[in-house]
Amino acid sequence: MADLASRLQQRVLASFTAAYGAAPTSLVHAPGRVNLIGEHTDYNDGFVLPCAIDFHTLVAARPRDDTRVRVVASDFGDRQDSFWLDAPIERLSDAEQGWANYVRGMVQALLADGLLLRGCDLAVAGNVPQGAGLSSSAALEVAIGQAFKTLQGLDVDATRLAQLAQQAENRFVGIQCGIMDQLISARGAAGHALLIDCRSLAAQAVHLPDDIAVLIAHSRVRRGLVDSEYNTRRQQCEAAARHYDVAALRDVDTDRLLRDRAGLDDLTFRRARHIVTENQRTLDAAAALAVGDMARMGALMAASHASMRDDFEITVPAIDHLVEILQDVIGRDGGARMTGGGFGGCVVALLPESRVEAAQAALTARYRAPGGESATVYICHPSAGAGPLPFP
Template sequence: MSGVAAEFGELYGAGPEGVWAAPGRVNLIGEYTDFNEGFVLPLALPHTAVAAVSRRDDGVLRLHSRDVPDGVVRLDVAALTPGGVPGWAAYPAGVVWALREAGHRVTGADVHLASTVPTGAGLSSSAALEVVTALALNDLFGLGLSRPELAVLAQRAENAFVGVPCGVMDQMASACATEGHALHLDTRDLSYRQVPFDLAAVGLRLLVVDTRVSHALGDGAYAERRAGCEAGARALGVRALREVSAAHLSDALGRLSDETVRRYVRHVVTDNERVARTLALLDAGDVRGVGAVLTEGHASLRDDLRVSCAELDLAVEAANEAGALGARMTGGGFGGSAVVLVEDARADAVAKAVTHAFETAAFAPPRVFPAVPAPGARRLS
């Protein structure tokens, strides 16, 4: 992203020691499975958070964002406490806190950030901020941490410092994804495989429909779903819902008395199975077959987990009616974005149909753009 290093110099009086980037992500399939130690299949987006950073040795952390008119936020690294930093600055500050809590000697930094990842769109703008900060500090302070280790520390920053009980998928996708691939991730042990995902080669396109309905995962609804899933695991006597197979789902549901918990468990177990089916289709070269799995996943998110909204449902319905191969909401829900798998020749028509449906429903115009698997976090200079 042009100008970040020069802007750093104008802010802080000298050029940065380096510039780093970390992408947002879109999740193809596997929603609300990551904090249940399950499976996910995200891909990195071309949209990135970029950070120009220099070390400090005086215990001062200075943070600035091109995108937020707050001026420079000045913090004392030794005084960082969970919940103590408001707004956007909590994400990079939380990473510094998490690194220091883990015993790493981070003595301060000057940071200037800029991001093209849409906020509130379910595309992991927060994870991009966390991962780019973690990667920069890892390099500058010579911490020697692996990409998965950085992702886990970034997740801890969001969980414990910011207060959002997210799983690790977003941070792992931002840290570890590679260009032209989706990331098949086992969130229990963080093992992963890069899965070729070159849609253009088979005449397909993946569209993202940003409904522009902002979602706020810290408002309690996300945490309530997580708590319900954990209650289901306890009731079934398992460590996590990933241990409940689709073959034994009926028996498991019969042992649960709470209807809400039953719905949550059904979604998680069937979405883990949908990740496995999607992976098998991709490995077999049947990319078109993934479309039906996406639409099935949306129904589960809408009806069992109940995290969709009118705009997301309309995006999926309008896309499918216009000839898409399949579509579903992606991310935490309650707004945000949908993904649409479509023949390349139909992509423009489907995008227009979705936009027209929103106009007819008197919704704000959606933002529709292609999702092309992009590189993960990296040093730019």
């Protein structure tokens, strides 16, 4: 993993120097994330249990003497974008420049929050897999915010930075995501998951047992939130909250879910049932993980996956098959489930380090994506959140 980080740093620094003819003065990072349990609960004011991972977006930066922002994207053939801070920042419609909207949206959110920004030159590179449900977009947004914070010494803490990154995605990019992705990218703790209360934004670090590996298997079924039914699921949850006359489904427990369901159509009820039960599973999972009860953690992950499959209907057959393969290897010593928004992407597994090799072999032997590809497997470690990095 150290080699990957070193190559990524070399790449972003080379892109910066090639584009601008000078070296940057700052280098910052923001990690991707994997959610261990608690899916689609974040925008319902509920609980989530993600950890930041050691795959990152890096931004090299240098201040300018004017109000122009220039950006070069190392991951997209060094394509460039530029805009001015004292002119309206417009959303780009060119699909090939979609990456630039996350940059523009984050800058717009910083300005709208009243922060005084100066122009700068930026280069961006990342190794967070895109379209996999590991929050490459949140890592990009948070990294851009961190770059301005580091360059200018902005008085904005990690939680506020995450909130502004969420606003960028909601209001500028147009994806109605919750706060989890940005918050874990900004506030991750090395060696820990974070139990996040998405209403209060309180976060409790939960230590992962030292002998447990975090395995992420990419199904090679590419997903895109804008084109998926993510926003539809959010609308269905909001409809259920209106039925129960609460601000969010966080405020409904299982007793009330059943007692007051009269008049709620079956589809919307099942969506609500997933959220209500997933919130409780997430709290129970944090408690199990904290004491190293991996059998209990595995059972909760299995129940979460079944709920996403049957009630929320966001898994696909390839994802279900990945979970089955991994669970066969793990047994009662951990668990596996879909992670992310759904409709493809990745599975996350918690398993003893001693079974990683067997899990990888089983995936190689038993899994093929609809297009015939093997799963891509990442072995991750819980990482620290966004911040500056030293560089030569």
